[in-house]
Amino acid sequence: MNQWLEWSEATIVTTRAHYVDDSSAYDRAFTRVVAVDQYTAWATELEALHAARQTGADLVLSSSEDDVLRAARIRERLGLPGQSVDSARAFRDKFVMTGTVSRAGLRTPATYRLEHPLDLLDLLDRHGRLVLKPRWGAGSEGVRILRTRAEVVALLSSGLFPVVGRSPESWLVQAFVEGEFFHVDGLMAAGTVLHCWPSRYNVGNAESVLDQQTLSSVQLDPEDAARVPLQDFTRAVISALPGPPATTSFHLEAWIERDGLATFCEVGSRTGGGGVAGVYESAFGLHLSQENLRGQAGQSAVVAEQDRLPAGIHGWTALPRGHGRFHPPETCPVEGVRYRPVLPAGAQAAGTRYAADASALVLAEGRTAAEVRQRQQEVDHWWREAGVWR
Template sequence: MPPTTEGVILVAHRIPAEVTPVGDWLADVADRVVLVTSSSAAAGYAGRFAEVIAVEDYSASTEVVDHLDRLCRSRRVTHLLHSTEDDILRLAQVRQRHGIAGLLEADALVFRDKYHMKVAAMAAVRTPEFLAPGTVDAAAEFAERVGWPVVVKPRLGFGSRGVTVVRDAPALARHLGDRNLDDVLVEAYIPGLVYHVDGFMQAGEVLLAVPSRYLNNCLSFADGEALGSVQLDDHDPLAVELTRFAERVVAALPATDATPFHLEVFRHEQTGELYFCEIGARIGGGHIYEMLTRATGRNPVEFWFRRQAGLSYDAASFTRGTERYGFLLVPPRTGTLEEIKDIPLPPAVQQSTTPQSLPQTYQAATASTDSVASFVVVGSSAADAETSVRACMQWSQDALRWSE
């Protein structure tokens, strides 16, 4: 079915249809949709749209952008849609080149480049001291001034890839020796727990905010430890404080159309003060998508796709119930998963994923969202949900049998 004369809705999206059924979400305009997707996901979308274009190396190659530019030159593209972090900036650049409405490059950079992001946020909220170092010596001088340890991260990274806590000058020199310093940020280390706020923003205002607390942290995978999260109770004073913090951050950043956000916040273990970590103009990773869907009864990714395509979907329909949700990601380790023992899952588990066939050999996780098993749980309160997440941690220790 060729696109109609109404104009093309161009979608760049690498996630499989069984996770994000975009064919269902955009069914009413399917004859206008051209999808550029990963080769592994293409079969699931076949026949659902006017055209499906498969790209082998979706995230790393220039082929996605080449296809988008070609389509924008040859057809009348009215909307350009995306949903993942790796597409935000490059699709903004495509919009800029071809005069397509939506998030453009300068604004997208603030939601992707952690240096520009922190410069914008520091006008509104407390932010750890940071530096984009031009040299290794400049990074070392910064660390000596703010105190060790420091955090080194890629400015354009995501999923905690390449993020390291560095504790002395020799280690810093080794770590930066092979890095492109144009993509490096060094910041003061804030000891304490990490929280996240997820929801929707529009025109500098927060439409929905769901504060949660990480169990362990986004670097736990480096030590082979699971990453969990639990939504906070509405009556928790910290939930109120985190929501207000999110409102100040969003107001300080470029205004967007109705767009999801994922904000991460440090809470200092001694002072209790909140510090900005980072914010993305996207749904958070892990199972935050599923947690938001269950908590609100509405699918946030469907809402975002339809809004980007100019279709109706009321943001006011996102209202929270009284239940609280949590998730757990169990990272792979270097070795072979030989067996999953027949141990019942905790009763609060709403959703779980484990390997379909065994044995399987794995390498250690390289990102916070890498997992060999995952769970979504429900509870009547944050404490209840946390108990169930920790029960899933114990289940994974008891049920997963590894060999080196």
């Protein structure tokens, strides 16, 4: 990370496990390392705040979904420049986010803050199918798709919600949207899209987790009929939200419904997961995470020098975690792909926990989206036949 910025002094907050695994690399790259046991705990934000005060930090940078809002809160406490709390909340709180986009006249699913769990039964009668998700979630972790009253009753019996008398409003309910699912990735600054390109998912993120399916995506061909409408829709969404002032990466998801129009799902002010960064760099020579950090640091972006059309078509596949002990093959026999195990050999797993929760990642390229999809299908077949979980 720090090699992208070339700062003389920088502090990083990371997990103790990551630091122990590669302490020498951390010590070479950073002036100070703050190692915590549980990264998502509130104490991590407190440790980061203490470190910023002790070192007299000029800037606070974030690169992950978990850090967008808490980095903004630290900036606010210390009076530092960068993405504000209001902006960070609009890109993290799905209720605030969807409401803002809807008020701008863009199409969104019918969306409700869950005031009382029994309201799910009334909403199911009204919409037929529902999606229940955490307002501040990521990667479709914890998302439920509810199709029947029996599924709602089972959920109410599961212990998911707080006891009677306490509010469950950290949950969001949306009407289920039927359509092709896409993501649009790129760079933005001050409410303007600087560079972006859409990709088509093979399946919805929530479905990939709930059904334990392989998740993949492929960039759209330049002549794909959905390409320009999705780019235009993305520009309208980014313009509607209180965006960060500096160059920042973003990851937007949307459906194209049967009428050909786009419906908003969500957007984050950070680089998408899975193979998004690798695909974008291969296609455009832009590393989204690098430009994200450079922008937050006030350094000039290189986006103006990049082509607006991709060099070939690229896609990624997140090969899912299975059940048992991991025995990854050394190489992948499929032509035109780059294969990299994510889990170490011998690791134990108990299934996919969130979207793009991969055991291995494969990047594929080709002349067309159809050629890339064919290679992804060959990879998926090879993986299932390889017997990697035993």
